[in-house]
Amino acid sequence: MSSAHLVPPFAVPTHAGAGAPAAAAGTELVRIKVWDLVVRITHWTIVVAIALLAVTGIYIGHPFLLAPGAAGTHFVMGTMKAVHSYSAIAFTLAVLARIAWAFVGSRHARWWNFVPVHRERQRGVIGTLKFYLFLRLAPPPFAGHNPVAGLTYLAVFGLYLVMILSGLGLYAMSANVASPMHWFRPLLALFWGAQNARWIHHVVMWMLIGFTVHHVYSALLVANVEKNGTLDSIFSGYKWMRRDEIAQEPLADAKKTR
Numbered sequence: 564m565s566s567a568h569l570v571p572p573f574a575v576p577t578h579a580g581a582g583a584p585a586a587a588a589g590t591e592l593v594r595i596k597v598w599d600l601v602v603r604i605t606h607w608t609i610v611v612a613i614a615l616l617a618v619t620g621i622y623i624g625h626p627f628l629l630a631p632g633a634a635g636t637h638f639v640m641g642t643m644k645a646v647h648s649y650s651a652i653a654f655t656l657a658v659l660a661r662i663a664w665a666f667v668g669s670r671h672a673r674w675w676n677f678v679p680v681h682r683e684r685q686r687g688v689i690g691t692l693k694f695y696l697f698l699r700l701a702p703p704p705f706a707g708h709n710p711v712a713g714l715t716y717l718a719v720f721g722l723y724l725v726m727i728l729s730g731l732g733l734y735a736m737s738a739n740v741a742s743p744m745h746w747f748r749p750l751l752a753l754f755w756g757a758q759n760a761r762w763i764h765h766v767v768m769w770m771l772i773g774f775t776v777h778h779v780y781s782a783l784l785v786a787n788v789e790k791n792g793t794l795d796s797i798f799s800g801y802k803w804m805r806r807d808e809i810a811q812e813p814l815a816d817a818k819k820t821r
């Protein structure tokens with residue numbers, strides 16, 4: 564899709580230099596803080612952990628490397644399982660920290676950005692879908708996650724929990740009965756037994772990999788079309804928004820976001 568027809572609302576210079584046309588009143592871009600440090604650190608911890616978990620998990624499910632000699636001499640599977648376990652700890656802690664942060668964190672990190680309980684965000688779901696379907700020229704203004712992205716991330720966090728619960732159940736199977744890890748064994752019943760837990764753990768990995776492809780593609784697309792710094796925001800914490808849109812943003816408290 565060409566972004567040309569979207570240029571006027573989104574590509575207004577922030578600080579018009581000498582000779583540049585003055586921005587229409589209220590349409591200059593303002594730098595606003597959207598993601599605090601916890602959101603960014605948990606995002607990137609989860610991304611790195613998933614990469615390690617997927618590579619080692621694929622190997623655990625299908626050990627494709629053939630090393631000569633007894634397993635104890637090369638320890639390939641053991642190494643994969645150890646990396647899987649340590650990454651799983653980092654993943655679980657980051658997911659739990661992010662969920663807790665949804666209740667105490669900054670405005671754009673809060674749970675209502677994911678669950679559209681407010682009427683403005685419910686209307687925003689329709690408006691954003693219309694924008695995606697080319698039925699409106701500009702998306703409704705939301706500084707944080709747009710309501711459709713928020714709902715998608717809610718589903719992704721649901722998948723994270725499935726991975727954690729099935730993973731803990733699988734771990735408990737081979738944990739020593741004296742180990743506290745053994746206590747997680749009843750979790751397998753949630754997945755109709757160990758074999759189904761393995762299968763679900765495997766399939767959900769592919770769902771997360773599928774989401775990643777879509778997510779990175781749309782981050783690049785949105786960065787290109789909306790030109791509001793969305794892609795950079797997950798590194799820097801900041802996006803750009805038109806001053807008049809900040810005022811229009813549902814549930815906005817413009818002063819707090821600067």
Ligand code: HEM
Nearest residue numbers: 616617620621623624651726727730731733734761765768
């Ligand atoms: C997004 C995160 C994760 C991914 C992509 C992932 C991926 C995988 C895959 C593909 C397998 C092999 C399944 C099979 O085909 O048999 C596996 C096994 C396993 N995973 Fe994960 N996993 C993740 C998170 C976790 C977590 C959070 C835990 C623990 C809390 C965990 C613990 C385990 C265990 C214990 C096994 C079984 C190892 C064995 O068979 O001995 N995983 N994982």
Ligand code: HEM
Nearest residue numbers: 602606610707708709712716719771775779782793794797
């Ligand atoms: C190079 C890789 C990635 C980039 C550039 C990237 C970029 C981004 C950006 C820009 C946002 C904020 C989007 C918004 O305004 O709504 C975001 C949020 C998010 N991303 Fe990624 N992402 C990457 C990888 C991943 C992966 C692999 C996953 C999980 C499978 C993931 C899951 C999420 C989730 C759940 C959020 C919401 C964060 C929160 O509120 O805590 N991302 N990402």
